[in-house]
Amino acid sequence: MSRRRFLGASLGGAGAGLLTLAGCGTEAGSASAGTDHLSLWYWKGSLSDRLLATARRGVPGEPGLKVRASQIPDGDIDSKVRTSLAARAYVPDVTVVNSDNLATFFPDEDEFLDLRELGAESVRDQYLDWKWKACFTPTGRMIGFPLDAGPTALYYRRDLFRDAGLAHEPKDVAEAIPTWEKFIDAGRTLRAKGPGKPYLVSNIGNVFQQVLLQSPRQFVDAGNRFIGDQEHIRRAWDLSVEILRRGLSARITDGTPDYNAAMSGSRVATMTTAVWAAAGLKDTAPKTSGKWRLTTMPDGPGNYGGSYMTLTRYCREPEAGFAFLKWLLSPENQLESYQEMSLFPTTPASYADPAMHRPDPFFGGQQPIDVFGPAAKKAPVVYFSPYEETANTPFFQELTNVEMLGKRPDRAWRDAVNTAETTLSRVGVS
Secondary structure, three states, rough: OOOOOOOOOOOOOHHOOOOOOOOOOOOEEOOOOOOEEEEEEEOOOOOOHHHHHHHHHOOOOOOOOOOOEEEEEOOHHHHHHHHHHHHOOOOOOEEEOOOOHHHHHHHHHHHOOOOOHHHHHHHHHHOHHHHOOOEEOOOOOOOOOEEEEEEEEEEEEEEHHHHHHOOHHHHHHHHHHOOHHHHHHHHHHHHHHHHOOOOOOHHHHHHHHHHHHHHOOOOOOOOEEEOOHHHHHHHHHHHHHHHHOOOOEEEOOOOOOHHHHHHHHOOOOOEEEOOHHHHHHHHHHHHHHHEEEEEEEOOOOEEEEEEEEEOOOOOOHHHHHHHHHHOOOOOHHHHHHHHHHHHHOOOOHHHHHHOOOOHHHHHOOOHHHHHHHHHHHHHOOOOOOOOHHHHHHHHHHHHHHHHHHHHHHHHHHHHHHHHHHHHHHHHOOO
């Protein structure tokens, strides 16, 4: 889940008059009307270029089925889909949706086909259970299909842990730091005994994010009630503030020049994040290759990121569209996508393939799948409401105010709760 503010709005009346067509497909309005192919919208990096090139020529095993993909900027694709649906014109047959955005389409679920009606249950056992369950709206319609996942882990600097006298091999670190409280204890040791006094984390927002993702509940429940003032959110907040109070945060924003310098040097000893962050770390801090290791996240795994695919109700050939999804997102092709562009599979059968068990020199020869594979299988089923980002944005903002501006944590908490409640009340959340 990213921290982008929820910008989409329900299609409301624009979709209401179209509900009788849901589940049956219609050529009128489809972007592929009058062509010999189905249309697909995606953003760069979300799907394999090699597989898309194959689909453009013809989907293997599906005579006559061709799919032509159009690349849309990541930040624009959802609004473009909404605009086309509202206009009932030039709607893609198939589209990719980011993990944090699928729920924003729940109020307009009838604008998408229910994939169970096309036979989705026949392949359910091929996919991660939590990812499969996340494809369903609160009313029980399956509007998403599992694309990739973002299992999480604790990235840590083995050398900095060793020099501070801490456990430093992956298995030993997992045993020594089973909880966030033990994680904080390790940070105190790093600051007290580690050469150069390294910080535990770059900023506390990352920890807040990961603690949240370990909880099945977030800020708004399935009954459309705000629960952001409850204990599961308060614990994530208090743990993050405690890290700051102990002087364990470098107080730097990810992706900035200061962050890049900190990660390239020895100022920050850990990252709490997902599998996809490895690529960025390698680009940011290539000189630290061999010094990093991976182990289990304190308090257990979560999932951060990943995407879904949908069939809009304008898909003019629903059965063909679903056949394309089954082919593109099969275990074999998810493995190919992993090899081509590091998209982590949602198909556990892929994890046993030798291609996923290659030692990674950046992590000292460790096999990342040994950490991320079990994490992917054990991630919790998390409910995200359509208004999740509306609710959580004030909390991330107030944490930033605490960390960067020195705002009192108790005042910041009250302001976050009040802002979230006020904003959500305007969209009908109680």
